Amino acid sequence: MYTQSLEELKKSCKDVRGDIVRMTAAAGSGHPGGSLSAVELMTALYFNVMNHRPQEVAWPERDRFILSKGHVCPVLYSVMARSGYFSVEELLTLRTLGSKLQGHPSSKLLPGVEVSSGSLGQGLSIANGLALSARLNKKGFRIYCLLGDGELQEGQVWEAVMTAAHYKLDQVCALVDYNNLQIDGTVEAVMGVAPLVEKWQSFNWHTIQIDGHDLSQVLAAYEEAKQTKGKPSVIIATTVKGKGCSFMENVAGWHGKSCNEKELQIALDDIYGKGN
Amino acid sequence: MSIKMLPNRDGYGHGLIELGATNSEVVVLDADLAKSTRSDWFADKFPERFFDLGIAEQDMLGTAAGLSLGGKIPFATTYGVFVTGRAWDQIRTTICYSELNVKIAGAHGGISVGPDGATHQALEDIALMRVLPHMQVMVPCDAVEAKKATIAAASVKGPCYLRFAREATPVFTEERDFFEIGKANVLKEGMDVTIIACGPIVYEALLANEQLAAMGISARVINMHTIKPLDEAVVLQAAEETKAIVTAEEHQVAGGLGSAVSEVLVKNKPVPVEMIGIQDTFGESGTPEELAVKYHLVANDIVLAAQKVLARKSK
Numbered sequence: 223m224y225t226q227s228l229e230e231l232k233k234s235c236k237d238v239r240g241d242i243v244r245m246t247a248a249a250g251s252g253h254p255g256g257s258l259s260a261v262e263l264m265t266a267l268y269f270n271v272m273n274h275r276p277q278e279v280a281w282p283e284r285d286r287f288i289l290s291k292g293h294v295c296p297v298l299y300s301v302m303a304r305s306g307y308f309s310v311e312e313l314l315t316l317r318t319l320g321s322k323l324q325g326h327p328s329s330k331l332l333p334g335v336e337v338s339s340g341s342l343g344q345g346l347s348i349a350n351g352l353a354l355s356a357r358l359n360k361k362g363f364r365i366y367c368l369l370g371d372g373e374l375q376e377g378q379v380w381e382a383v384m385t386a387a388h389y390k391l392d393q394v395c396a397l398v399d400y401n402n403l404q405i406d407g408t409v410e411a412v413m414g415v416a417p418l419v420e421k422w423q424s425f426n427w428h429t430i431q432i433d434g435h436d437l438s439q440v441l442a443a444y445e446e447a448k449q450t451k452g453k454p455s456v457i458i459a460t461t462v463k464g465k466g467c468s469f470m471e472n473v474a475g476w477h478g479k480s481c482n483e484k485e486l487q488i489a490l491d492d493i494y495g496k497g498n
Numbered sequence: 499m500s501i502k503m504l505p506n507r508d509g510y511g512h513g514l515i516e517l518g519a520t521n522s523e524v525v526v527l528d529a530d531l532a533k534s535t536r537s538d539w540f541a542d543k544f545p546e547r548f549f550d551l552g553i554a555e556q557d558m559l560g561t562a563a564g565l566s567l568g569g570k571i572p573f574a575t576t577y578g579v580f581v582t583g584r585a586w587d588q589i590r591t592t593i594c595y596s597e598l599n600v601k602i603a604g605a606h607g608g609i610s611v612g613p614d615g616a617t618h619q620a621l622e623d624i625a626l627m628r629v630l631p632h633m634q635v636m637v638p639c640d641a642v643e644a645k646k647a648t649i650a651a652a653s654v655k656g657p658c659y660l661r662f663a664r665e666a667t668p669v670f671t672e673e674r675d676f677f678e679i680g681k682a683n684v685l686k687e688g689m690d691v692t693i694i695a696c697g698p699i700v701y702e703a704l705l706a707n708e709q710l711a712a713m714g715i716s717a718r719v720i721n722m723h724t725i726k727p728l729d730e731a732v733v734l735q736a737a738e739e740t741k742a743i744v745t746a747e748e749h750q751v752a753g754g755l756g757s758a759v760s761e762v763l764v765k766n767k768p769v770p771v772e773m774i775g776i777q778d779t780f781g782e783s784g785t786p787e788e789l790a791v792k793y794h795l796v797a798n799d800i801v802l803a804a805q806k807v808l809a810r811k812s813k
Contacts, residue, residue: 286567329596336567337598341591347557348592351564351572354549358525359568378588381557389549 290345343376434459509644578604625753
């Protein structure tokens with residue numbers, strides 16, 4: 223599989239950010255904030271880290287990705303389109319009648335999405351089940367699962383955290399997009415989840431703490447997780463919600479709201495530089 | 499004549515053992531109730547294919563979903579009240595919306611759970627599962643049928659819910675009896691009234707048939723072991739030929755078998771219906787026998803319902 227250089231990845235991240243604001247603006251709704259915070263994690267994963275074949279979605283050996291925080295499907299759709307699962311033009315059909323790109327991802331409608339999601343807290347359990355199936359079938363694929371920090375308030379997440387450690391599922395790599403914002407405010411104000419690293423460690427996970435917008439750190443974290451045997455790994459990525467768009471950064475209100483025409487222009491200028 | 503008595507959850511255990519030997523993709527999960535649900539029978543023989551998730555039903559259903567994505571045929575097992583209630587959203591959004599091949603087994607269905615009381619008596623599980631798109635729902639009537647239903651569930655694609663009972667109940671079907679998902683079994687022919695039942699209460703329907711016969715009333719008895727997809731043809735034929743129907747189930751009358759049958763009838767062939775079941779209330783502690791009498795789930799209640807529906811029919 224071709225992997226991108228750091229410079230190429232940086233450019234890809236800009237395109238993915240551009241896709242996110244454009245497709246949610248076209249839809250008139252959607253979740254740009256938490257999509258933008260996960261751009262580096264997702265771009266590196268789909269372009270460099272995961273072993274997958276966009277032209278052969280059912281390839282049994284493929285690494286799996288489970289989007290537990292289903293509402294940030296704009297970032298998933300963008301990296302899928304740009305790695306060849308479907309056309310980039312199709313991104314603009316997001317959330318419209320008849321589109322494969324549902325408001326929250328549907329595995330029945332969009333090949334390449336492993337499982338439908340949108341009700342929070344469920345993805346890590348699914349990742350664990352896939353890991354157990356791989357163990358029984360003697361398959362070596364890895365399973366990545368993206369969770370939001372607010373999502374960690376769901377009790378099922380911690381059930382699954384226990385299960386992965388109990389069964390020593392080292393093929394499982396959880397990604398926490400730690401942007402510290404949720405709909406009603408900061409995560410710590412709404413229902414605190416800190417200290418995250420200590421929590422996951424005490425549940426017998428290998429923890430890797432990074433700046434989630436530093437691609438070198440992101441790539442190194444994926445590699446460290448891959449090398450970790452005997453226990454599951456979690457990458458706790460400190461991020462900025464709305465990253466890349468000046469007026470969205472660290473504003474909870476941009477969790478589930480799309481840009482109007484004027485805002486979209488500012489957003490694209492922020493992402494690509496004015497005049498580009 | 500004494501009849502053999504077995505809990506129909508034993509049929510589940512036997513079905514799992516047979517599946518374990520014949521289908522290497524079958525895996526079994528439980529949530530700390532493996533002895534009680536009989537999933538431990540499978541665990542003893544196939545330990546590498548058995549996963550205890552602890553007391554965490556939501557995680558168990560999600561893990562089962564992941565196993566099915568990996569090509570396995572998981573049977574996620576615990577008490578019916580927990581598996582369908584506690585994990586309903588997981589079943590809805592992850593399993594049914596994605597149309598995953600997950601089999602869900604709910605032991606301890608119905609009020610006959612007895613002394614454990616209302617918290618452990620699944621009385622809403624059929625309704626909760628029946629409403630979900632893609633879900634198939636089976637309620638076997640005895641241990642022999644429970645084994646067949648378990649094996650049949652593994653042979654069809656997509657999510658299935660299987661409901662079992664705790665108490666030993668009469669075993670009145672035989673290995674050689676025909677069983678197919680979605681095809682009801684007519685156990686007694688009759689032309690005056692039809693009793694449609696599911697689960698162990700089918701035996702009470704057979705007893706009611708005898709009592710009614712002694713009164714000169716010819717009652718058809720249908721074992722509706724599959725609630726979804728419902729055998730509409732057999733329901734409509736019964737409506738056409740007997741023009742009066744009694745449904746019987748160990749479940750809330752709202753949303754269960756009675757509702758499913760009535761939905762077919764009102765759209766196609768409205769005839770009077772009386773429903774035996776739990777009448778919008780919770781259960782309580784007691785012996786299964788005491789509870790069956792108190793909640794009007796015995797043969798005599800079915801006879802009274804048949805007489806009532808016959809009176810309505812003749813108006």
